[in-house]
Amino acid sequence: MKRGVKIGVWAGAVFVIGLLGAVYWLLANTMPIGTGHAAKTICSNVFISQRDPQQVFTEDIAPVHMLFAPIRFSVDRDEKSVTSTALGIFKTKAVFRPGCGCTVVKRTTEPDLRRQQFMQTGPRVFDHRANDLPWPRGNGGPASPLPAGVDAEKLKAAMDAAFAEADGARLRKTRAVAVVYDGQLIAERYAPGFDASMPLLGWSMSKSVTNALVGILVKAGKLQLQTPAPVAEWPPGDPRSKITLDQLLRMSGGLEFNEAYAPFSDAVSMFYDSYDFAAYAAAKPLEAEPGARWHYSSGTANIVARIVRRAAETQDRNYFDFLYRELFDKIGMHSAVFEPDPSGTFVGSSYVFATARDWARFGLLYLQDGVWFGERVLPEGWVAYTTTPTPKAPLGEYGALFWLNAGSGKNRDQCKWPRVPRDAYYASGFQEQKVIVIPSRNVVLVRLGNTTVRSAWSDEDFVTNVLAALPDEKI
DSSP states (O other), X not given: OOHHHHHHHHHHHHHHHHHHHHHHHHHHHHHHHHHHHHHHHHHHHHXXXXXXXXXXXXXXXXXXXXXXXXXXXXXXXXXXXXXXXXXXXXXXXXXXXXXXXXXXXXXXXXXXXXXXXXXXXXXXXXXXGGGGSOTTTSOOOSOSSOOTTOXXXXXXXXXXXXXXXXXXXXXXXXXXXXEEETTEEEEEEEOTTOOTTOOEEOTTHHHHHHHHHHHHHHHTTSOOXXXXXXXXXXXXXXXXXXXXXXXXXXXXXOBOOXXXXXXXXXXXXXXXXXXXXXXXHXXXXXXXXXXXXXXXXXXXXXXXXXXXXXXXXXXXXXXXXXXXXXXXXXXXXXXXXXXXXXXXXXOTTTOEEEOHHHHHHHHHHHHTTXXXXXXXXXXXXXXXXXXXXXXXXXXXXXXXXXXXXXXXXXXXXXXXXXXXXXXXXXXXXXXXXXXXEEGGGTEEEEEEEOOSSGGGOOHHHHHHHHHTTSOOOOO
16 A cells, blocks of 8 residues: 555545544433433423423424424332433433422532432322312412402403414414413413423523512611622632622623523523532622623523522521512422522522412412511512613613513503503513513413413414403503
């Protein structure tokens, strides 16, 4: 063989080896995202929502990204875990624990996860006699007769529209809708396979639940908004040590964080390759002075969640007792489950499950200025603080872990939903999860679904359709 041919053969071999190495490197950094998401999603929906695992994979996982196509999974109902694999090489396991849902086994061991003691040590006990009472004190269905002034035909039409599928290429996939007017549940509907007793994931609506927990701790004097946030990774002298809790709640801390949901992004690395989500986000450098810009970040919400945990642990060794006693059980959100990361901190950015009725209870708490049947749960002025636009949010669209319809200036086209009252504010999550509060119309709306094509669902149409059926109240 001539020397030139030999060199060509070797060069080709080196190229092929390098290409194979690059392909493996890419797979090693992407497939664990798919297996992690699949294991966690199936685990939570099987053991919290009691859904069929194959249905979960087909409806909730496979359509999201082509990355999930080669994934296979197995469910162990005895040990309450789900294992997902890809290409026979990559494997991820998620485990269920009563009271706190599912967690991916990442940078720890399954025995260590199961030994964690941050959750309640015993079963939660409720007064089941409340099932005979009207919502929200009990689990009674929609009010009958409807309150005065409610147009039953228009209300039915609004519900029909929320579930209608006019475009097969852009499916809405609405799963649950609840309408609360004047403190009463006046309408609800569920897609086939879903019902009033099924907890569903709120995704980033969890951020708004984290807002409530901060408010409770502020009321108790355990947290202060305008002082530097207590974050161990930011010692005195570190430029990040100037970030206040208020700035974190308003997504104005200035930390670098890539919220994109794609391989190598911060959000994906945090959720599927981290032990302590807050530590991952807190390690990020500043890319703007604290308070100088608004930048939406799930990492920031998880820093807040760990702050909540540390403050709660000063009074509750098993701090999940605090979450349930001071918020969920106090307002009757008995279905709620707040899932933790592997370190044991609840994932304040993303992982609350609750029924549509319980999500509506959460919205009603805010509509009632943080008061629940005469008891002040959130501090006085907390809702006003929460719904005050963040200075650097360009369209006045964000408050403190809640989205706003406030807009900027007098031009209504500059707000998120021009046809919706400007005082509307809402919790919002991936795939169009919503809890919408409209004080001027005395309304709370809940929509839960699986909308993978964003343009398939219009919040503005949903809200205006419902409001057309209600009395035209003003502030």
